[in-house]
Amino acid sequence: MKALLAxxxxxxxxxxxxxxxxxxxxxxxxxxxxxxxxxxxxxGGILIAMIVALQSISADFNPAVTLVAVALKRxxxxxxxxxxxxxxxxxxxxxVLANLMFNLDAITWSDHERSGGGLWLGEAVATFGLxxxxxxxxxxGRDAAVAYGVAAYIVAAYWFTSSTSFANPAVAxxxxxxxxxxxIDPASVAMFxxxxxxxxxxxxxxxxxxxxxx
Amino acid sequence: MKALLAxxxxxxxxxxxxxxxxxxxxxxxxxxxxxxxxxxxxxGGILIAMIVALQSISADFNPAVTLVAVALKRxxxxxxxxxxxxxxxxxxxxxVLANLMFNLDAITWSDHERSGGGLWLGEAVATFGLxxxxxxxxxxGRDAAVAYGVAAYIVAAYWFTSSTSFANPAVAxxxxxxxxxxxIDPASVAMFxxxxxxxxxxxxxxxxxxxxxx
Amino acid sequence: MKALLAxxxxxxxxxxxxxxxxxxxxxxxxxxxxxxxxxxxxxGGILIAMIVALQSISADFNPAVTLVAVALKRxxxxxxxxxxxxxxxxxxxxxVLANLMFNLDAITWSDHERSGGGLWLGEAVATFGLxxxxxxxxxxGRDAAVAYGVAAYIVAAYWFTSSTSFANPAVAxxxxxxxxxxxIDPASVAMFxxxxxxxxxxxxxxxxxxxxxx
Amino acid sequence: MKALLAxxxxxxxxxxxxxxxxxxxxxxxxxxxxxxxxxxxxxGGILIAMIVALQSISADFNPAVTLVAVALKRxxxxxxxxxxxxxxxxxxxxxVLANLMFNLDAITWSDHERSGGGLWLGEAVATFGLxxxxxxxxxxGRDAAVAYGVAAYIVAAYWFTSSTSFANPAVAxxxxxxxxxxxIDPASVAMFxxxxxxxxxxxxxxxxxxxxxx
Numbered sequence: 001m002k003a004l005l006a007x008x009x010x011x012x013x014x015x016x017x018x019x020x021x022x023x024x025x026x027x028x029x030x031x032x033x034x035x036x037x038x039x040x041x042x043x044g045g046i047l048i049a050m051i052v053a054l055q056s057i058s059a060d061f062n063p064a065v066t067l068v069a070v071a072l073k074r075x076x077x078x079x080x081x082x083x084x085x086x087x088x089x090x091x092x093x094x095x096v097l098a099n100l101m102f103n104l105d106a107i108t109w110s111d112h113e114r115s116g117g118g119l120w121l122g123e124a125v126a127t128f129g130l131x132x133x134x135x136x137x138x139x140x141g142r143d144a145a146v147a148y149g150v151a152a153y154i155v156a157a158y159w160f161t162s163s164t165s166f167a168n169p170a171v172a173x174x175x176x177x178x179x180x181x182x183x184i185d186p187a188s189v190a191m192f193x194x195x196x197x198x199x200x201x202x203x204x205x206x207x208x209x210x211x212x213x214x
Numbered sequence: 215m216k217a218l219l220a221x222x223x224x225x226x227x228x229x230x231x232x233x234x235x236x237x238x239x240x241x242x243x244x245x246x247x248x249x250x251x252x253x254x255x256x257x258g259g260i261l262i263a264m265i266v267a268l269q270s271i272s273a274d275f276n277p278a279v280t281l282v283a284v285a286l287k288r289x290x291x292x293x294x295x296x297x298x299x300x301x302x303x304x305x306x307x308x309x310v311l312a313n314l315m316f317n318l319d320a321i322t323w324s325d326h327e328r329s330g331g332g333l334w335l336g337e338a339v340a341t342f343g344l345x346x347x348x349x350x351x352x353x354x355g356r357d358a359a360v361a362y363g364v365a366a367y368i369v370a371a372y373w374f375t376s377s378t379s380f381a382n383p384a385v386a387x388x389x390x391x392x393x394x395x396x397x398i399d400p401a402s403v404a405m406f407x408x409x410x411x412x413x414x415x416x417x418x419x420x421x422x423x424x425x426x427x428x
Numbered sequence: 429m430k431a432l433l434a435x436x437x438x439x440x441x442x443x444x445x446x447x448x449x450x451x452x453x454x455x456x457x458x459x460x461x462x463x464x465x466x467x468x469x470x471x472g473g474i475l476i477a478m479i480v481a482l483q484s485i486s487a488d489f490n491p492a493v494t495l496v497a498v499a500l501k502r503x504x505x506x507x508x509x510x511x512x513x514x515x516x517x518x519x520x521x522x523x524v525l526a527n528l529m530f531n532l533d534a535i536t537w538s539d540h541e542r543s544g545g546g547l548w549l550g551e552a553v554a555t556f557g558l559x560x561x562x563x564x565x566x567x568x569g570r571d572a573a574v575a576y577g578v579a580a581y582i583v584a585a586y587w588f589t590s591s592t593s594f595a596n597p598a599v600a601x602x603x604x605x606x607x608x609x610x611x612i613d614p615a616s617v618a619m620f621x622x623x624x625x626x627x628x629x630x631x632x633x634x635x636x637x638x639x640x641x642x
Numbered sequence: 643m644k645a646l647l648a649x650x651x652x653x654x655x656x657x658x659x660x661x662x663x664x665x666x667x668x669x670x671x672x673x674x675x676x677x678x679x680x681x682x683x684x685x686g687g688i689l690i691a692m693i694v695a696l697q698s699i700s701a702d703f704n705p706a707v708t709l710v711a712v713a714l715k716r717x718x719x720x721x722x723x724x725x726x727x728x729x730x731x732x733x734x735x736x737x738v739l740a741n742l743m744f745n746l747d748a749i750t751w752s753d754h755e756r757s758g759g760g761l762w763l764g765e766a767v768a769t770f771g772l773x774x775x776x777x778x779x780x781x782x783g784r785d786a787a788v789a790y791g792v793a794a795y796i797v798a799a800y801w802f803t804s805s806t807s808f809a810n811p812a813v814a815x816x817x818x819x820x821x822x823x824x825x826i827d828p829a830s831v832a833m834f835x836x837x838x839x840x841x842x843x844x845x846x847x848x849x850x851x852x853x854x855x856x
Contacts, residue, residue, distance in 0.1 A: 002424050009420070013343055013374075020374030029247025033457025037466055038251055038373055044473070045258070045370035049343070052363045053350035057424060097339065101376040103332040118531040125525065129441055129477070136481035144359070145572070149480045151366070152579070156473035159466055160441075160448030162529040206437070210430055210485060216852055223848070227771055227802075234802030243675025252679055252801055259686070259798035263771070266791045267778035271852060311767065315804040317760040358787070365794070461671025465680055472687070546745040553739065557655055557691070564695035573786070577694045580793070584687035587680055588655075588662030590743040634651070638644055638699060 003058035007083050008090035010050040011061045015094030015174045016101075017046040022181030023102045035181065040158035044151040051147035059146075062168040063087055064200040068131050071204055074138070084170070091174030099178055110176055110183025114163065120195045122163035127199030129153060130167045132206060139211040169193045217272035221297050222304035224264040225275045229308030229388045230315075231260040236395030237316045249395065254372035258365040265361035273360075276382040277301055278414040282345050285418055288352070298384070305388030313392055324390055324397025328377065334409045336375035341413030343367060344381045346420060353425040383407045431486035435511050436518035438478040439489045443522030443602045444529075445474040450609030451530045463609065468586035472579040479575035487574075490596040491515055492628040496559050499632055502566070512598070519602030527606055538604055538611025542591065548623045550591035555627030557581060558595045560634060567639040597621045645700035649725050650732035652692040653703045657736030657816045658743075659688040664823030665744045677823065682800035686793040693789035701788075704810040705729055706842040710773050713846055716780070726812070733816030741820055752818055752825025756805065762837045764805035769841030771795060772809045774848060781853040811835045 021042035025035040051059045060066045060075075063084040069075040075083070096106045133149045157165035166172045166184070172193055176186045184192070235256035239249040265273045274280045274289075277298040283289035289297070310320045347363045371379035380386045380398070386407055390400045398406070449470035453463040479487045488494045488503075491512040497503035503511070524534045561577045585593035594600045594612070600621055604614045612620070663684035667677040693701045702708045702717075705726040711717035717725070738748045775791045799807035808814045808826070814835055818828045826834070 005420075005424060009346070016339070017370050017374040020376075021370070024250075024373050024376070025247055028250055029245050031245065031247065031457050031459065031462070033453055033459065033462050033466060034245070034247050034251070036452075036456055037462070037469075038247060041251075041255075041469075042370040042373040045366040045368075046374070047366075049347045049363050049367035049370065052356065052359050053347040056350070056354035056356075097335075098374065101332050101336045101339065101374075103330070103376070116531070118529050121525075122529045125444070125529065132437070133477045133481045136484070140484035142480065142484075142572075144356075145480050148362075148576075149477050152473040152475075153477035154473075156445050156449070156470040156477065159452050159470040160445040160474070160526065160529075162448075162452070162531070206433075210433060219848075219852060223774070230767070231798050231802040234804075235798070238678075238801050238804070239675055242678055243673050245673065245675065248673070248675050248679070252675060255679075255683075256798040256801040259794040259796075260802070261794075263775050263791050263795035263798065266784065266787050267775040270778070270782035270784075311763075312802065315760050315764045315767065315802075317758070317804070358784075362790075459671050459673065459676070461667055461673065461676050461680060464666075464670055465676070465683075469683075544745070546743050549739075550743045553658070553743065560651070561691050561695040564698070568698035570694065570698075570786075573694050576790075577691050580687040580689075581691035582687075584659050584663070584684040584691065587666050587684040588659040588688070588740065588743075590662075590666070590745070634647075638647060 003079070004082055004086040006054040006057040007060060007086040010054045010059055011087045011090030011170055012094040012097065013046050013050050014061050015091040015171055016098045017042050018171065019095050019175065019178050019180060019182045020098035020101060023098065026181050036158060036164065039182065040155050043158070044155040047151040047154060048147045051150060055143065055146065058083065061087060061170070063170050064127055064168065064196050065131060065134060068135060068200055068204050072135065072207070087170040088173055091170040092177060095174045095177045107177045108179040109186060110179045111185050112183045113185045114188040115191060119163040120191055122161035123166060123192050123195035124199035126157045126161045126163065126165035126167040127196040128203045129157060131200045131203035135207045139207065166192055167196060169196055172196070217293070218296055218300040220268040220271040221274060221300040224268045224273055225301045225304030225384055226308040226311065227260055227264050228275050229305040229385055230312045231256050232385065233309050233389065233392050233394060233396045234312035234315060237312065240395050250372060250378065253396065254369050257372070258369040261365040261368060262361045265364060269357065269360065272297065275301060275384070277384050278341055278382065278410050279345060279348060282349060282414055282418050286349065286421070301384040302387055305384040306391060309388045309391040321391045322393040323400060324393045325399050326397045327399045328402040329405060333377040334405055336377035337380060337406050337409040338413035340371045340375045340377065340379035340381040341410040342417045343371060345414045345417035349421045353421065380406055381410060383410055386410070431507070432510055432514040434482040434485040435488060435514040438482045438487055439515045439518030439598055440522040440525065441474055441478050442489050443519040443599055444526045445470050446599065447523050447603065447606050447608060447610045448526035448529060451526065454609050464586060464592065467610065468583050471586070472583040475579040475582060476575045479578060483571065483574065486511065489515060489598070491598050492555055492596065492624050493559060493562060496563060496628055496632050500563065500635070515598040516601055519598040520605060523602045523605040535605045536607040537614065538607045539613055540611045541613045542616040543619060547591040548619055550589035551594060551620050551623040552627035554585045554589045554591065554593035554595040555624040556631045557585060559628045559631035563635045567635065594620055595624060597624055600624070645721070646724055646728040648696040648699040648701065649703060649728040652696045652701055653729045653732035653812055654736040654739065655688055655692050656703050657733040657813055658740045659684050660813065661737050661817065661820050661822060661824045662740035662743060665740065668823050678800060678806065681824065682797050685800070686797040689793040689796060690789045693792060697785065697788065700725065703729060705812050706769055706810065706838050707773060707776060710777060710842055710846050714777065714849070729812040730815055733812040734819060737816045737819040749819045750821040751828060752821045753827055754825045755827045756830040757833060761805040762833055764803035765808060765834050765837040766841035768799045768803045768805065768807035768809040769838040770845045771799060773842045773845035777849045781849065808834055809838060811838055814838070
């Protein structure tokens with residue numbers, strides 16, 4: 001139960017930051033580059049804060065990460081459904097909270113289409129790298145560095161992937177519910193999630209090659 | 215006595231940075247997004263510096279944090295009034311110092327009205343997250359990570375909350391005394407402080423659920 | 429074999445970030461200063477992520493670093509050729525990946541001429557500092573700080589050197605293959621690599637003076 | 643002798659970054675706020691890199707810091723003159739190197755006047771805070787955090803002090819020799835250095851109150 005609450009709160013703050021910082025940035029500057037820089041730095045900040053805070057309980061905040069943890073026998077399979085449900089619920093709650101803090105309707109559907117080969121490749125690459133960073137650190141016993149490694153990775157991935165690196169099925173779902181800077185057209189979500197799972201699977205394979213005994 | 219001096223100095227530098235970096239940013243650029251980015255990064259920087267420096271003595275710099283520390287029996291109740299008084303005095307001194315460094319009158323009343331449901335919700339959310347991050351780390355025995363967790367959180371919270379995340383009663387009071395970028399109309403302060411205390415109380419409840427034994 | 433894969437992946441992500449974040453930045457803002465700020469912060473982020481992730485296996489990502497490691501007897505000489513080949517292959521793969529993610533041709537030759545005394549001096553200085561930071565930390569037994577020291581150094585070196593601090597022969601070679609923000613005219617590469625090796629050799633000399641026993 | 647070389651190299655890179663990043667920033671953007679943001683982040687980056695790299699030998703890079711270290715009996719008085727000379731020589735070499743990397747004359751005198759009560763107060767405050775952060779961490783035995791605390795502090799201090807926080811006599815002297823963004827008119831230097839020493843003396847007093855036994 002504590003793990004579910006931790007996953008709910010952490011994913012809530014993660015998505016509230018992705019969405020909320022996008023709204024604020026658009027209100028304050030017309031430079032789209034600066035908007036995305038703000039969006040990326042704010043996301044990096046909340047990732048450090050929520051991972052260090054909740055890591056002693058549970059801090060995946062990402063169904064792709066939870067699934068790989070199950071495959072590596074770090075999380076019991078029967079716990080995964082609850083954790084993933086908490087992540088999705090927390091993510092949607094984060095979008096609603098961000099909308100409400102900025103006096104918008106609690107839910108509005110995004111019509112921001114995000115699709116095409118370049119973006120799909122981007123999501124696979126983004127999730128591959130994210131999963132690799134997390135489990136490489138855990139395999140090496142450097143748990144305390146996960147927060148900084150993940151945050152630094154995501155700040156970079158916002159920029160080096162054409163998709164701005166959603167890299168998280170729960171976040172992709174949650175970002176449907178806001179017609180603002182960070183939103184995504186519901187019709188674009190399925191391919192994003194699929195490519196994220198492809199990237200995560202490739203990362204799992206890489207982790208097994210690099211860290212498992214022969 | 216050492217704790218009072220540490221709280222005074224730390225809160226002084228915190229508020230001097232919030233106010234001073236706002237003044238400097240407005241002098242150097244017209245892009246409001248860039249102004250707030252500078253303001254948020256400077257605040258994150260001073261939080262890291264002052265928390266790591268003064269943590270071995272006392273480094274709350276925030277009455278909401280001190281009150282939660284009392285509720286969790288980490289700080290004796292009889293010490294709280296002194297610490298909070300030192301924080302408020304330090305905060306006001308920080309505003310005065312920033313005004314003087316930029317050749318402004320020592321005190322000018324802000325007329326920057328900050329009110330409305332979205333902002334009040336923002337302050338509650340902002341303080342909830344801040345208190346959660348601090349005490350989650352202390353409960354887990356990761357004191358050395360508090361500075362980085364708090365700074366990263368505040369950089370994010372400047373952007374994902376509509377209120378730019380004051381999240382601190384002493385800072386809210388101190389920011390009345392400067393009619394510059396970071397100022398707040400005195401009439402707006404009471405609701406900010408009230409919502410901060412609501413957020414802190416909810417965080418206390420969450421911490422008890424997540425970390426206290428059944 | 430694991431070391432080769434780690435060097436390939438790490439250098440791939442490093443170059444994909446250098447190239448990809450440059451493409452994205454140019455798409456989103458016209459301010460060249462902001463473009464390079466984004467480019468430098470994204471590069472710093474991926475350096476933290478990839479070094480912390482892969483350091484337990486192999487994380488040079490840079491032939492100049494590998495050569496100095498051989499000279500200091502930290503890496504066996506017979507391993508160096510493989511590592512350097514993996515770095516160059518990974519770097520080129522990173523450029524190709526970035527181009528593809530942004531729907532560009534897999535390879536386009538850059539015509540961005542980068543030459544002249546100031547830039548060559550810049551590359552020597554940049555590589556001197558990079559190699560010094562890495563091996564100073566290793567000599568002092570502070571391996572865990574390498575990721576942060578290197579990333580912080582490179583963010584600075586993007587700006588204080590006139591060449592924007594390539595400081596890495598594999599990256600210099602890889603950046604020939606993209607006619608975008610981060611590209612370099614193939615005719616400019618040889619002098620960049622030469623000056624990088626000069627800087628690395630001077631750093632090796634300095635490390636011997638500072639850390640070796642008399 | 644090793645300490646002198648370390649102080650020379652570290653201060654050289656520090657000043658080369660302050661000066662060089664200012665030149666580059668002005669070349670790439672017209673937004674003065676963005677120029678100073680770049681300047682401050684680059685300076686923070688090089689401080690992390692040089693302090694972590696050279697701390698195992700000697701990493702004051704600042705005569706005010708060395709003098710306080712002598713007063714606290716952390717550095718022998720007879721060593722101070724050599725260290726300070728190395729810092730000043732390194733600083734000037736850093737300015738020359740930055741000028742040369744950007745194809746400017748090796749030395750040009752700055753005519754950037756920096757004077758007035760607000761700026762002088764700013765330098766005293768800036769140096770007070772810097773010295774406090776450094777020795778607070780050393781007194782608490784947290785040497786490894788000095789690099790991050792100092793860098794975070796300086797990024798903030800660029801913005802919250804009206805003087806942009808030189809906070810270092812060797813740097814103030816070195817910045818006379820470049821007629822670029824970071825330069826300072828030689829006639830303004832004496833008062834800057836004086837106020838820095840005043841700030842350092844007040845910090846020494848505060849450190850004695852906070853950490854010395856009664």
